[in-house]
Amino acid sequence: MARAKSEERRAEILRAALEVIAERGYRGASLNAVAERVGLTQQGLLHYFPTKETLLVAVLEERDQWDTGSGSRSGQSWPLELLGSLVEYNAMRPGIVQTFSALLGESVTEGHPAREFFTRRYVQVREDMADSLRGEYGDRLPGGLTPEQAAPLLVAVMDGLQYQWLLDPEAVDMPAAFRDFVGLLRSGN
Amino acid sequence: MARAKSEERRAEILRAALEVIAERGYRGASLNAVAERVGLTQQGLLHYFPTKETLLVAVLEERDQWDTGSGSRSGQSWPLELLGSLVEYNAMRPGIVQTFSALLGESVTEGHPAREFFTRRYVQVREDMADSLRGEYGDRLPGGLTPEQAAPLLVAVMDGLQYQWLLDPEAVDMPAAFRDFVGLLRSGN
Numbered sequence: 001m002a003r004a005k006s007e008e009r010r011a012e013i014l015r016a017a018l019e020v021i022a023e024r025g026y027r028g029a030s031l032n033a034v035a036e037r038v039g040l041t042q043q044g045l046l047h048y049f050p051t052k053e054t055l056l057v058a059v060l061e062e063r064d065q066w067d068t069g070s071g072s073r074s075g076q077s078w079p080l081e082l083l084g085s086l087v088e089y090n091a092m093r094p095g096i097v098q099t100f101s102a103l104l105g106e107s108v109t110e111g112h113p114a115r116e117f118f119t120r121r122y123v124q125v126r127e128d129m130a131d132s133l134r135g136e137y138g139d140r141l142p143g144g145l146t147p148e149q150a151a152p153l154l155v156a157v158m159d160g161l162q163y164q165w166l167l168d169p170e171a172v173d174m175p176a177a178f179r180d181f182v183g184l185l186r187s188g189n
Numbered sequence: 190m191a192r193a194k195s196e197e198r199r200a201e202i203l204r205a206a207l208e209v210i211a212e213r214g215y216r217g218a219s220l221n222a223v224a225e226r227v228g229l230t231q232q233g234l235l236h237y238f239p240t241k242e243t244l245l246v247a248v249l250e251e252r253d254q255w256d257t258g259s260g261s262r263s264g265q266s267w268p269l270e271l272l273g274s275l276v277e278y279n280a281m282r283p284g285i286v287q288t289f290s291a292l293l294g295e296s297v298t299e300g301h302p303a304r305e306f307f308t309r310r311y312v313q314v315r316e317d318m319a320d321s322l323r324g325e326y327g328d329r330l331p332g333g334l335t336p337e338q339a340a341p342l343l344v345a346v347m348d349g350l351q352y353q354w355l356l357d358p359e360a361v362d363m364p365a366a367f368r369d370f371v372g373l374l375r376s377g378n
Binding site for chain 2: 026027028102103104107108111122123126143145152155156157159160161163164166167168172177180181183185187
């Protein structure tokens with residue numbers, strides 16, 4: 001019972017964090033702002049999430065699970081159509097994309113608290129995408145790549161386009177550019 | 190004369206910063222560490238570069254110019270072969286790639302001092318790449334994309350692969366993955 005309550009509180013904090021991120025972006029997503037929204041003291045919030053980074057990583061984990069409609073952390077399915085829709089959806093929520101991109105950038109430095117999350121995430125996402133592509137296309141995509149070759153490129157294009165789009169949303173049509181890439185993977189030789 | 194001397198000092202500082210980055214990575218590249226290496230006080234270094242970010246941005250600008258063998262900031266040429274070699278070269282210098290990737294990540298947050306540099310850089314790089322691709326292939330690449338469609342994807346793949354590679358160099362063969370992508374752009378239908 002205490003446990004269920006605590007889980008509920010945790011979910012409530014994550015929802016509040018997502019709202020704060022949407023409204024104020026990565027820098028504005030302070031532990032204080034989130035604590036206020038859920039009616040906790042900052043001390044109370046620290047009981048659930050000891051640092052801003054752990055809170056934001058939990059938000060990103062939660063997003064990954066919602067995005068793929070999967071309750072579990074592994075075995076997510078990523079058909080190419082769904083990925084295109086996901087990129088379109090992301091183009092409507094710059095706050096969370098900014099948070100993801102800023103944390104990913106920081107995570108490549110020595111000893112960053114989000115490093116392990118992103119490292120694990122990419123191993124898992126590349127594997128799930130390759131499985132999913134194999135289910136759709138077999139051992140070769142129409143464009144000639146194997147699922148294992150295509151997966152890291154799909155991830156790279158999604159992440160890389162986000163940076164260009166966040167910096168200059170007028171100049172970069174992120175969903176259209178992603179569709180161009182999917183077209184290359186799919187076009188037969 | 191005073192001006193030539195000052196330019197020379199500036200170049201010396203950039204070389205020292207590059208060394209420090211190579212040895213100690215992004216976090217270790219403090220103004221203090223760089224000042225020490227060139228025999229300046231931190232106060233003396235601040236005269237040339239008022240913050241760590243301005244120094245690192247200057248290092249990245251310098252790298253861009255070396256990488257394309259161009260002395261000027263615009264009109265750089267990026268044939269696809271050269272890009273492949275550049276990615277191979279980058280795989281041998283994780284320090285500067287880490288610095289680029291960490292700063293790029295930070296730059297998408299509000300009011301970051303590197304934001305303008307990256308925004309301008311991408312406008313320029315996309316334009317130069319599109320021009321360069323048009324020179325190589327005309328109005329359509331063999332894979333079917335226009336130069337303007339291919340340019341942001343090339344940038345995205347380079348940047349995105351760097352994150353996966355920095356986090357997990359054993360799992361991601363960055364040059365091979367980039368070559369796979371170039372193959373897609375080049376393969377005829």
